Amino acid sequence: MNVVAAQMMIEPAVEVAAERAVWLAARRDLRLGLRSRAELVQALMFLVIVVSLFPLAVGPESALLKRIAPGVVWVAALLSVLLTLPRMFAADYADGTLEQLVMSPYPLPLIAAGKMLAHWLMSGLPLTLIAPLLGLQFGLEANELVVLVAGLMLGTPILSMIGAIGAALTLGVRGGSILMALLVLPLYVPVLIFGSGAVEQAMTSIDYSANLSLLGAGLLFGALAIPFAVASALRISLD
Amino acid sequence: MNWAEFFSMGGRGFYVWGSYGAFVLVIAIEIIMLRGRAKRARMLAKESIQ
Amino acid sequence: MNLYKFSSPVTFYPLAGKMWPWFATLAGVFAVAGLYLGLFVAPVDYQQGEVYRILYIHVPASVIGMFIYLVMAGYGVLALTLNTRLSAMMMEALAPTGALLTVLALWTGSLWGRPTWGTYWVWDARITSTLLLVFLYVGYLALIHAIEDKRRADKAGALLVIVSSINVPIIYFSVKWWNTLHQGSSVSLAGNAIASPAMRWGLLLMTLACWMYAIAMTLVRVRAIISEREQGAAWLEGNKV
Numbered sequence: 367m368n369v370v371a372a373q374m375m376i377e378p379a380v381e382v383a384a385e386r387a388v389w390l391a392a393r394r395d396l397r398l399g400l401r402s403r404a405e406l407v408q409a410l411m412f413l414v415i416v417v418s419l420f421p422l423a424v425g426p427e428s429a430l431l432k433r434i435a436p437g438v439v440w441v442a443a444l445l446s447v448l449l450t451l452p453r454m455f456a457a458d459y460a461d462g463t464l465e466q467l468v469m470s471p472y473p474l475p476l477i478a479a480g481k482m483l484a485h486w487l488m489s490g491l492p493l494t495l496i497a498p499l500l501g502l503q504f505g506l507e508a509n510e511l512v513v514l515v516a517g518l519m520l521g522t523p524i525l526s527m528i529g530a531i532g533a534a535l536t537l538g539v540r541g542g543s544i545l546m547a548l549l550v551l552p553l554y555v556p557v558l559i560f561g562s563g564a565v566e567q568a569m570t571s572i573d574y575s576a577n578l579s580l581l582g583a584g585l586l587f588g589a590l591a592i593p594f595a596v597a598s599a600l601r602i603s604l605d
Numbered sequence: 606m607n608w609a610e611f612f613s614m615g616g617r618g619f620y621v622w623g624s625y626g627a628f629v630l631v632i633a634i635e636i637i638m639l640r641g642r643a644k645r646a647r648m649l650a651k652e653s654i655q
Numbered sequence: 656m657n658l659y660k661f662s663s664p665v666t667f668y669p670l671a672g673k674m675w676p677w678f679a680t681l682a683g684v685f686a687v688a689g690l691y692l693g694l695f696v697a698p699v700d701y702q703q704g705e706v707y708r709i710l711y712i713h714v715p716a717s718v719i720g721m722f723i724y725l726v727m728a729g730y731g732v733l734a735l736t737l738n739t740r741l742s743a744m745m746m747e748a749l750a751p752t753g754a755l756l757t758v759l760a761l762w763t764g765s766l767w768g769r770p771t772w773g774t775y776w777v778w779d780a781r782i783t784s785t786l787l788l789v790f791l792y793v794g795y796l797a798l799i800h801a802i803e804d805k806r807r808a809d810k811a812g813a814l815l816v817i818v819s820s821i822n823v824p825i826i827y828f829s830v831k832w833w834n835t836l837h838q839g840s841s842v843s844l845a846g847n848a849i850a851s852p853a854m855r856w857g858l859l860l861m862t863l864a865c866w867m868y869a870i871a872m873t874l875v876r877v878r879a880i881i882s883e884r885e886q887g888a889a890w891l892e893g894n895k896v
Contacts, residue, residue: 531818535811539801549794549815552787553822556829563833577832595818598735602810611694614705617770624709624763628716631759632868635752639875646882 387472391480392487399453399488406488409450413493416442417500428505435504436514436565440558442500443493443518444525448547450489451529454481455600459537468604475593478600482523482530482593490522506565513568513578517561520581527592528553534599557581664741664881675874682867689860697853709767711857715865717760717785721823723753723869724788727795728820731813741877743809744884746816747799748877752869754792761785780831787826791819805884 399406420438421431458464467477497518498511506514532550536542564577614621661667693711700707727746734742764782765775776782795812802808 531814535798535815536801539798541801545794545797545801548790548797552790552794552826553819555787556822556825559829559833580829595814599811599814602807602814605807614708615699617704617706620706620766620770621708624712624766627759627762627766628712631755635755635872639872639879643875643879643882646879650882650885 384473384476387476388480388483390472391467391477392484393480395454395481395484396487398457399484405450405453406492409446409489410492410496412449413442413446413496414500416445417503421504432505432569435501435506436510436562436569438504439497439500439514440518440521440562443490443497443522444551444554444558446493447489447522447525447529448550450485451526451533451546451550452543453488454485454530454533455537456533464537464600465604468600474597474600478530478534478596479589479593482526482596485530486523486526490518490526494518494522506569510565510568513574514565516578517564517581520578520585521557521561524557524581524584524588525554527588527596528557530596531592531599534596534603537600537603557584560584662737662739662741664744664885667741668878668881671874671878675871675878678867678871678874682864682871685860685864685867689857689864692853693857693861697857698851700854703771706767706770709763711861713760713763713767714858715862716756716763718862719865719869720753720757720760720785721788722866723749723756724791724816724820724823727753727816731816731820734809734813735817740809740884743813744877744880745873746812747809748873748880749869750792750796751876752872754789754796756865756869757785757789757792761789778830778834780827780834783830784823784827788823791816791823794819 417438420434424430424434455464458467468474470477494515497514501511501514529546529550532546532553535549536546539545560577560580564574564581567574567577612618612622661670689711693708697708699705727749730742730746730749733739734746761782764785768777769775795815798815799808799812802811
């Protein structure tokens with residue numbers, strides 16, 4: 367994959383559109399990631415297993431399960447995304463590609479954005495698509511499942527982005543994964559609250575649009591601001 | 606000043622003095638640890654100069 | 656006076672050494688006055704009884720604990736934009752004090768909650784945000800101690816604190832939202848308790864005492880940090896360490 371990396375090292379002859387830089391970075395990560403499909407499937411399996419633990423733990427009473435369903439699915443989604451975060455930078459950091467990407471003529475925030483996009487496509491998105499099945503296991507109704515999926519669609523990209531900051535800050539640090547989780551989980555809390563809250567509001571027939579709007583706003587703001595934070599974090603970690 | 610009443614704090618002495626005790630404890634811990642750290646830093650500095 | 660002179664650890668070190676005893680003394684004086692007013696002069700609260708006296712510890716610890724995190728964020732901005740070592744060292748010096756005060760706030764809050772609402776813990780916006788603040792402090796300390804390269808640790812910590820401090824109000828409002836959703840209890844901290852001047856002055860003095868104490872501890876700690884980092888520097892020898 368150094369071909370694509372090399373492609374990004376070459377001074378572009380013409381003004382490169384921002385989207386192209388993002389897409390180049392994303393495409394590279396996607397190609398790399400899809401090679402080890404096993405890893406992607408494992409992350410999904412983790413989600414399914416964790417969600418299944420809860421009925422085993424609290425008993426099969428359907429009313430209780432329905433009540434805890436939004437929280438359980440969302441927390442499990444959080445943890446699954448967390449587990450896949452190191453993939454964003456670790457391999458590139460290990461073989462020196464990351465340092466070269468930092469020095470590439472393409473703006474680092476855009477490269478970071480591409481990486482975050484690829485990460486979401488490989489972790490958050492599949493997770494969002496499976497979530498309805500899990501919700502069904504807990505007895506959620508169709509309209510509630512829609513809200514669940516909508517929230518996850520908006521929220522999981524935010525999780526990838528916030529997680530990218532944590533991953534970038536803890537590059538190469540011993541005990542990095544747990545440390546990264548410690549740093550990132552508090553920052554995940556608002557996403558968890560709004561996403562899970564939206565489903566609960568749907569369950570009690572309250573208007574849930576505010577929660578989803580907040581997630582949407584968070585996503586917009588994050589998409590604009592976080593690539594810069596990640597670029598900054600990468601420079602800090604690599605200098 | 607009725608000391609017995611003061612210490613019992615209307616029957617909630619456990620909570621009130623538990624809090625003030627924690628307050629004193631936290632400050633004591635911080636001061637003790639900080640003094641240890643400052644002393645170690647001093648010794649490190651002295652050694653490295655020699 | 657040219658304040659920039661003190662932005663170097665070399666010049667700040669003796670200044671901090673001269674300043675901290677004053678802050679410690681002020682802390683002591685304010686604490687004695689505040690405790691005297693709070694414990695002996697202020698009347699009993701007719702709603703909560705004697706238990707409200709915990710607030711003389713809880714409120715200062717809580718306020719200063721949060722304030723310290725904001726100050727850290729300020730130093731973080733300085734550390735990243737001006738690239739000054741001392742700013743990062745001040746962040747590192749502030750964190751343990753802030754963390755301890757926040758833990759104390761949680762502890763005393765819990766002890767206040769039990770007799771007042773019957774439970775040691777309530778998931779309202781303020782308490783949950785305070786708990787998350789503890790996590791943020793611990794995360795910061797864990798990060799800077801895990802990174803071996805000091806300069807990288809400084810900057811990484813600064814970025815973390817800046818990003819996290821943006822998140823603190825978001826967390827607060829999201830939990831508040833979550834609470835109204837669940838019709839949870841929105842706990843009014845003191846309600847009508849702050850009625851008499853003695854109570855108000857007691858709280859104010861204790862908060863000031865806490866603040867002075869935090870400054871004193873931070874100054875001593877930053878001196879230790881400077882010593883640790885500037886090992887071998889000849890200027891340390893000339894100073895009364």
